[in-house]
Amino acid sequence: MSLTVLIGGARSGKSSLAVDIGRRYQAGRSGPVSFIATAPAIDDDMRQRIERHVEERPADWQTIEELLDLAAAVEAAPEGLVIIDCLTLWTSNLMWDGRSDHYIRNRATSDAAGMALRRDPVVVITNEVGLGIVPDNALARRYRDVHGFVNQEWAAAADTVLHLVAGRATKLEDPWTLLGNFE
Numbered sequence: 001m002s003l004t005v006l007i008g009g010a011r012s013g014k015s016s017l018a019v020d021i022g023r024r025y026q027a028g029r030s031g032p033v034s035f036i037a038t039a040p041a042i043d044d045d046m047r048q049r050i051e052r053h054v055e056e057r058p059a060d061w062q063t064i065e066e067l068l069d070l071a072a073a074v075e076a077a078p079e080g081l082v083i084i085d086c087l088t089l090w091t092s093n094l095m096w097d098g099r100s101d102h103y104i105r106n107r108a109t110s111d112a113a114g115m116a117l118r119r120d121p122v123v124v125i126t127n128e129v130g131l132g133i134v135p136d137n138a139l140a141r142r143y144r145d146v147h148g149f150v151n152q153e154w155a156a157a158a159d160t161v162l163h164l165v166a167g168r169a170t171k172l173e174d175p176w177t178l179l180g181n182f183e
Contacts, residue, residue: 003116004123005154007172008164014125017164018083019056021123026058031080031120034062036073038089053085067093070111079120087126087154091147101146108150112157126151128163 004021006014022033035057041047054063066073070090074082084090087108094104115122130148135141155161155172162169 002121003158004160005158006125006162007128012164013167014164018123018125022081022083025081032078033081034077036064036066036084038067040067071114081121083123085125087150091150104146105149108153112154116157
């Protein structure tokens with residue numbers, strides 16, 4: 001397990017599974033677990049959500065709060081498993097920071113490729129935001145489109161991609177693996 005992407009909707013079980021992976025990794029004495037948190041505490045609701053997530057994690061896990069530079073955060077983590085929670089907020093953080101779509105796409109491509117080469121495993125959590133209706137405003141449509149590309153890049157670089165619904169997972173495959181020779 002080098003790079004694993006957990007993708008799904010809100011409350012689909014992504015974060016719970018990532019924490020369980022971390023606990024099993026640590027119990028197997030494979031090494032320490034570091035948690036990279038991308039959520040900004042912008043209001044009381046987000047602060048409460050962050051607190052709940054912190055309470056769910058073992059106290060001996062190192063938490064690195066990083067809103068923009070995932071590569072630097074992973075580089076700062078000790079050897080062992082790294083959990084990134086989440087690409088969904090990372091994408092919006094970059095957009096609110098004024099980064100262009102081109103910049104975000106390039107960062108997604110380079111960061112995902114770098115994580116796939118890491119010696120120790122990385123588990124990345126992200127939301128699928130493109131299954132609903134077409135958003136009614138330009139910013140929301142831009143976000144959906146940019147984040148969809150971010151998810152595609154990370155999934156393409158990953159060894160394993162799991163789609164979670166109601167705490168259950170389906171393994172996602174490269175479509176060409178399933179289609180075979182389509183000439």
